[in-house]
Amino acid sequence: MTPGPLLLFDLLLPAVLLWLAWRSLTSSDLFRAVILFIAFNLLLALAWVRLEAPDVALAEAAIGAGVTGTLLLAALTRIESAAGRRLSRPARWRPAALVLTGTALLAAAAGLLWSLRLLPTMPGGLGPLVDRHLAESGVDHPVTAVLLNFRGYDTLLEVAVLLLAVIAIWCLDEAVPFLQQPLESPLLTGFNRMMLPILLLSAGYLLWLGSHAPGGAFQAASLLAAGLLLALFSGASLPAQWSGLPLRLLLVLGFLAFLAAAIIGPLTGRALLHYPPAWVKPLILLVEWLLTLSIALILTATVIGGRPTGSRPYPPPASPAAEGRQR
Amino acid sequence: MSVPLIYTAAGIFLFLLGTYGLVAYAHLLRKILAANIMGSGVFMAFIAVAGRTPGAPDPVPHAMVLTGIVVTVAFTSVALALAVRIARTSSRVHLSGRDEEQ
Numbered sequence: 001m002t003p004g005p006l007l008l009f010d011l012l013l014p015a016v017l018l019w020l021a022w023r024s025l026t027s028s029d030l031f032r033a034v035i036l037f038i039a040f041n042l043l044l045a046l047a048w049v050r051l052e053a054p055d056v057a058l059a060e061a062a063i064g065a066g067v068t069g070t071l072l073l074a075a076l077t078r079i080e081s082a083a084g085r086r087l088s089r090p091a092r093w094r095p096a097a098l099v100l101t102g103t104a105l106l107a108a109a110a111g112l113l114w115s116l117r118l119l120p121t122m123p124g125g126l127g128p129l130v131d132r133h134l135a136e137s138g139v140d141h142p143v144t145a146v147l148l149n150f151r152g153y154d155t156l157l158e159v160a161v162l163l164l165a166v167i168a169i170w171c172l173d174e175a176v177p178f179l180q181q182p183l184e185s186p187l188l189t190g191f192n193r194m195m196l197p198i199l200l201l202s203a204g205y206l207l208w209l210g211s212h213a214p215g216g217a218f219q220a221a222s223l224l225a226a227g228l229l230l231a232l233f234s235g236a237s238l239p240a241q242w243s244g245l246p247l248r249l250l251l252v253l254g255f256l257a258f259l260a261a262a263i264i265g266p267l268t269g270r271a272l273l274h275y276p277p278a279w280v281k282p283l284i285l286l287v288e289w290l291l292t293l294s295i296a297l298i299l300t301a302t303v304i305g306g307r308p309t310g311s312r313p314y315p316p317p318a319s320p321a322a323e324g325r326q327r
Numbered sequence: 328m329s330v331p332l333i334y335t336a337a338g339i340f341l342f343l344l345g346t347y348g349l350v351a352y353a354h355l356l357r358k359i360l361a362a363n364i365m366g367s368g369v370f371m372a373f374i375a376v377a378g379r380t381p382g383a384p385d386p387v388p389h390a391m392v393l394t395g396i397v398v399t400v401a402f403t404s405v406a407l408a409l410a411v412r413i414a415r416t417s418s419r420v421h422l423s424g425r426d427e428e429q
Contacts, residue, residue, distance in 0.1 A: 006330075007330075010330050010333055010334075011333065014333055014334060014336075014337030017337060017341065018337060018340055018341065018344065021341055021344050021345070021364045021367075022344055024360060024364070025344060025345075025347070025348035025352075025357065025360065025361055025364065026348075030354065030356055030357070033356075033357065033360060034356075034360070037360050037363070037364075040364070040367075041367075044367055044371075047334065047337075047371065048374070050330070050334075051330075051331075051334060051371075051374050051375060051378050051384075052378060052384045053374050053378075053384065053389045053392070055389055055390075055393055056370075056374065056389055056392050056393055056396070059393050059396050059397070060396060063396055063397060063400055064367075064396055064399075064400075067400055068363065068399075068400055068403055071400070071403055071404050071407055072356070072359075072360070072403075072407065074407075075356065075407035075408075075410060075411050076356060078411045078414070078415075079356060079410060079411055079414040079420055082411070082414040082415040082418065083414040083418045083419060083420050084418070086354075086420070088352055088353075088354035088356075088357050089352075090351040090352055091351055091352070091353060093351075101347070101350075105343045105346065105347065108343060109336075109339050109340060109343055112339045112342075112372075113335065113336055113339055116335055116339075116372060116376050117332070117335075119376060121379055121380050122380065123380050123381075123382065124380060124382050124383065124385060125377060125380065125385030125387065125388070126385055126386075126387040127382070127383055127384070127385040127386060127387075130385075130386050130387065131383075142386035143386045143389050143390050143393070145386070146386050146387055146389075146390035147390045147393065147394070150387075151387070151390060151391075154390070154391065154394045155394060158394045158397050158398055161397075161398050161401045162397065162400075162401050164401070165401035165402075165404050165405050168405045168408070169404060169405060169408040172408050172409065172412050173408065173411070173412055173415075176411075176415075218393065218397055299400070302400070302401075302404035302408075303404075305404075305407070305408055305411065306408075
């Protein structure tokens with residue numbers, strides 16, 4: 001990566017990113033702050049493309065901007081309906097404290113930049129090593145090979161972290177609907193009719209693409225979660241008999257499948273997560289498909305934010321006075 | 328000035344902006360935004376430092392940042408659930424011991 005005709009772009013993009021982050025942190029209206037944060041994440045995806053990390057770009061756009069943005073908007077709606085809408089301003093600083101903090105932060109920036117510059121360069125990093133063993137990994141895309149094979153324990157524990165997040169959220173509260181009633185509009189129905197199949201198809205495509213190009217389980221799962229949320233917002237709901245054990249089984253299915261695949265190694269005299277060479281491709285694909293399903297449900301569950309109550313996701317029609325308070 | 332250097336510097340400044348936001352604001356949602364921006368800064372510096380060497384990009388840092396993004400979502404969702412719970416229980420959106428905000 002040498003400076004070329006894109007140098008102006010490479011100077012502008014970080015500047016815009018810093019400006020968006022600053023505005024998102026300082027605008028006193030939190031709704032605006034969240035929208036600016038979503039814009040920040042979308043432009044961040046562009047920065048990942050410039051840094052030649054298309055997998056990270058896809059994940060950033062789908063998970064960083066999409067899922068995190070939805071989570072923030074849902075939480076903001078709930079916080080404002082519980083504690084009222086209020087502006088958020090920084091604590092008042094004494095001038096001396098401001099100067100001191102500013103100096104300390106700038107010194108930290110200079111120190112970090114200087115020490116990162118001093119790090120030794122290693123031509124290609126671990127790239128050549130990954131390339132040499134790519135044929136044994138069962139997939140043709142280096143990032144997927146690292147995620148699901150070479151450093152599979154990262155991904156295994158990452159799915160465990162996602163599950164822990166859902167368990168923590170379910171312990172905290174029951175699901176509180178953030179819409180008083182499903183959004184009913186012919187536009188939404190028409191949009192869903194067109195969008196849901198496209199989302200399903202794109203998720204399947206991204207998942208399949210992951211074995212030989214940028215894409216994979218997490219990006220596909222967030223598209224699937226987007227479809228699920230769209231359906232939920234338009235009034236679809238999980239049948240009560242599904243919200244107990246079947247839902248919990250589906251949530252842990254991906255993790256359990258990954259764990260089972262990991263244990264095949266020790267059972268056959270290999271290391272943990274060392275797949276049998278003859279089975280590696282079908283095994284990785286199976287784990288990825290089940291992971292996608294589970295992660296999509298996990299992401300949806302985090303946005304719903306609370307354990308299922310086993311009843312309808314929307315309360316009975318509210319009184320007109322309560323409806324007036326809606327945003 | 329090389330491209331990785333620009334993005335390394337941007338990552339460091341994002342991290343420090345996030346640190347400022349985390350300290351300066353009492354509102355919990357703002358703190359969660361700030362922590363997310365700190366994380367983005369770390370990821371950017373990491374990928375940019377890994378991209379200094381010429382040739383095909385190293386897939387290992389990319390995979391680690393991908394994992395990091397997903398873990399960030401997990402952290403954000405739990406933090407937001409806690410903030411919502413605090414707001415519902417106490418009608419406050421900041422931790423006790425801090426002055427009520429405007």
